[in-house]
Amino acid sequence: MFKIYLNKRILFGFLVTLIILIGLGLYSYWNTKKFVSTTQWVIHTHEVLFVSERILTLAENIEVGQRGYSLTGRTEFLEAYNKGKEEIEKQVSHLQQLTSDNASQQQRIGSLQNDVRHLLSFASEVIEVRDRSFEEALKLNASFRGKQILDSIRKGVAQIQGEENRLLKARTLNNHDQIEKFNISFESLLIIIALVLLSLFYAINANIKSRIRTEEELRKASHEINDLYDNVPCGYHSINVDGVFVNINNTLLKWLGFNSKEEVIGKLNFRDVLTKESVNEFNKLFPAYIEKGYLHDIEFTLKRKDDTLLPVISSSLAIYDQQGNFVKSRSSTFDNTERKIAETKIKNLNNELEAFTYSVSHDLRAPLRSIDGYARILHEDYHNKLDAEGVRVIQVIINNAKRMGQLIDDLLDFSRVGRKEIALAYIDMTVLVKSIVKDLLEQEKRDNVEVILNPLISSNVDVDMIRQVWINLVANALKYTSKTEKARIEISSTDQKDGVCYKISDNGVGFDMQYVDKLFGVFQRLHRMQDFAGTGVGLAIVKRIVTRHKGRIWAEGKLNEGATFYFIIPHDEGK
Structure with missing residues (x-):
C-alpha cells in the first residue's frame, strides 16, 4: 500500500x-x-x-x-x-x-x-x-x-x-x-x-x-x-495602409474572377482591381478615410480578372491600434449593376423627354404662329366687315394663341429646370432680391404697394435658378395684391437648424388652405383666369428649383387675408 x-x-x-x-x-x-x-x-x-x-x-x-x-x-x-x-x-x-x-x-x-x-x-x-x-x-x-x-x-x-x-x-x-x-x-x-x-x-x-x-x-x-x-451575399475585404488586400471573402473573390485568396491577399492592391476613374476617386478619398475612420455608399467600378467591369457601392470602417494608428479597413461591397441599369434607363427617358420638348418648342409653335398670324390678318384687314361678335371671336383666338404660346414657354422652362446642371455659388441674397424687386416694381408702375425687404442671409445656390425663384414669388405677390387698396409685401430670412429659411408674405387675396396641396402642381390654379392671369406653372418651377437644391417649400394663407411662402436652402456643408 x-x-x-x-x-x-x-x-x-x-x-x-x-x-x-x-x-x-x-x-x-x-x-x-x-x-x-x-x-x-x-x-x-x-x-x-x-x-x-x-x-x-x-x-x-x-x-x-x-x-x-x-x-x-x-x-x-x-x-x-x-x-x-x-x-x-x-x-x-x-x-x-x-x-x-x-x-x-x-x-x-x-x-x-x-x-x-x-x-x-x-x-x-x-x-x-x-x-x-x-x-x-x-x-x-x-x-x-x-x-x-x-x-x-x-x-x-x-x-x-x-x-x-x-x-x-x-x-x-x-x-x-x-x-x-x-x-x-x-x-x-x-x-x-x-x-x-x-x-x-x-x-x-x-x-x-x-x-x-x-x-x-x-x-x-x-x-x-x-x-x-x-x-454572405455581399463582398467583404480589408486593406492595409498601402491599399494592399489583407483579407477578402469568397463572394468578392468570385465577383472579381479569382479562384483562390492566395492570388489576392498580400499580392494585389485595391487600386489594381479598379478602373482608372475609380482609382482617381479612391486616391482622393483614402487619406480622408484614414483620418475620419469611415466612408458610406461610395460608388466604384471594379475591373475583373478578365477585364470586364462591375459597378459596386462600398462602405467601410477603419480599424486602429491602441496608439490610434490605422491597421486595416473593414469594407462591405454591394453589386450596383441593377441600379446602374435603372439609371441608364432613366437617362434614356430624359433624352426622350428632351426630344419631346424640342418637338413642343418647334413643331407646335409653327401652327400656333399660323393661327395667331391669320387671326391678326382677319382682325386688321376685315375688321370693318365683321360684326361685333365676329371681332370678339377673333380677339378670343388671338388671346388664346398668345396664352398657348406662354404655356409652351412655361412648360419648356419647367422641363429645363429638371435637366439643367446646378452650378453653386455663394451669393449676397439681399442684393439679388433688391434688384429683382426694383425691376418688377418698374414694370408694374404701381404706387399703392409697399415692399419691405429685410437683410437676407446669403446662401450657396445656383444664381440663375434662385433668381427665377425670387422673380416668380415676388411677381406672384404683386399679382395677387393688385386688387388690394394698400398692398404690403415683406421679405425676410432666418437661420434654422436645417438651413436658411426665406419668407415672403403679402396681404392680397390669399387662398383656402384646404387646397394647399394643389398650389405647387403644374397647371393648378386656385383663382379664376378672369380674375388673375397666369398659366399655373410658375410655382411648380419654384418648387422644382428648391427641391433640386435639396431644400423644401411650403405656403400658408387665408382667403382675403394674404399668403406667406417659405422655402429652405440647406446649409453649405463645405463652409
Whole structure:
C-alpha cells in the first residue's frame, strides 16, 4: 500500500498549492466559457448587421422598382419591387427577434418597421395610381415622399448598425482581454504544475482535457464566423495602409474572377482591381478615410480578372491600434449593376423627354404662329366687315394663341429646370432680391404697394435658378395684391437648424388652405383666369428649383387675408 510520508508543514504547503491549483483551474474554466459566450455574441452582432443591411437593400429595390414602373410602365421594374415586398417584412421580424434582448434596438426597429410599412404603402399607392394615370403617379413621386421614407429607413438602419458596431467593438475588446487573462492564468498554472508535477498528475490531465474541449469549441465558432464572412451575399475585404488586400471573402473573390485568396491577399492592391476613374476617386478619398475612420455608399467600378467591369457601392470602417494608428479597413461591397441599369434607363427617358420638348418648342409653335398670324390678318384687314361678335371671336383666338404660346414657354422652362446642371455659388441674397424687386416694381408702375425687404442671409445656390425663384414669388405677390387698396409685401430670412429659411408674405387675396396641396402642381390654379392671369406653372418651377437644391417649400394663407411662402436652402456643408 502506497503511503505518503510528509510532515505537517510540507503537507500544509501541498494542500495550499493544491487549493491554488484548483482555484486557477476553475478560473481558467470560467474564463474559457465566458470567451466562448462572447464569441457567440460577436457572431450574433455580425448577423444583425447583415440582416439590417439586407433590409436597406430591399427598401432601395422597392423604391427603384416603383419609380421605374411609374416612369416607364414596364412590368420588369416590378420584379425588384415584388421580391422586396415579399421579403422585407420577414427580414424586419427576423431583426426584431435577433435583438429581442436590447430594448433600445427594439425601439429603433419599431420605428424602422413603421417606415417599411409606409414605404410599402407608398409604393403600392404609386403603382396603383400609375395603372390609372401616368401624370398622377409622377406627381406622387415628385412629392419626394418615397425619398423621405427611404432616407428615414437609411437613418434607422444606420442607427441600428451604429449600436451593433459599438457592441461589436466592446465585445471584441472584451474578447481580447479574456484571452490575455487566460494566457496569464495558464502560464501560472504551468509553473505550479512544474513544482507539483507528480502529486498533481490527475489534475493536469483533467485540465488538458478541458483545454482540448475548449479549443474544439473555439474551432467550431471560428469556422462559423469564417463561413458567415465568406459566403454572405455581399463582398467583404480589408486593406492595409498601402491599399494592399489583407483579407477578402469568397463572394468578392468570385465577383472579381479569382479562384483562390492566395492570388489576392498580400499580392494585389485595391487600386489594381479598379478602373482608372475609380482609382482617381479612391486616391482622393483614402487619406480622408484614414483620418475620419469611415466612408458610406461610395460608388466604384471594379475591373475583373478578365477585364470586364462591375459597378459596386462600398462602405467601410477603419480599424486602429491602441496608439490610434490605422491597421486595416473593414469594407462591405454591394453589386450596383441593377441600379446602374435603372439609371441608364432613366437617362434614356430624359433624352426622350428632351426630344419631346424640342418637338413642343418647334413643331407646335409653327401652327400656333399660323393661327395667331391669320387671326391678326382677319382682325386688321376685315375688321370693318365683321360684326361685333365676329371681332370678339377673333380677339378670343388671338388671346388664346398668345396664352398657348406662354404655356409652351412655361412648360419648356419647367422641363429645363429638371435637366439643367446646378452650378453653386455663394451669393449676397439681399442684393439679388433688391434688384429683382426694383425691376418688377418698374414694370408694374404701381404706387399703392409697399415692399419691405429685410437683410437676407446669403446662401450657396445656383444664381440663375434662385433668381427665377425670387422673380416668380415676388411677381406672384404683386399679382395677387393688385386688387388690394394698400398692398404690403415683406421679405425676410432666418437661420434654422436645417438651413436658411426665406419668407415672403403679402396681404392680397390669399387662398383656402384646404387646397394647399394643389398650389405647387403644374397647371393648378386656385383663382379664376378672369380674375388673375397666369398659366399655373410658375410655382411648380419654384418648387422644382428648391427641391433640386435639396431644400423644401411650403405656403400658408387665408382667403382675403394674404399668403406667406417659405422655402429652405440647406446649409453649405463645405463652409
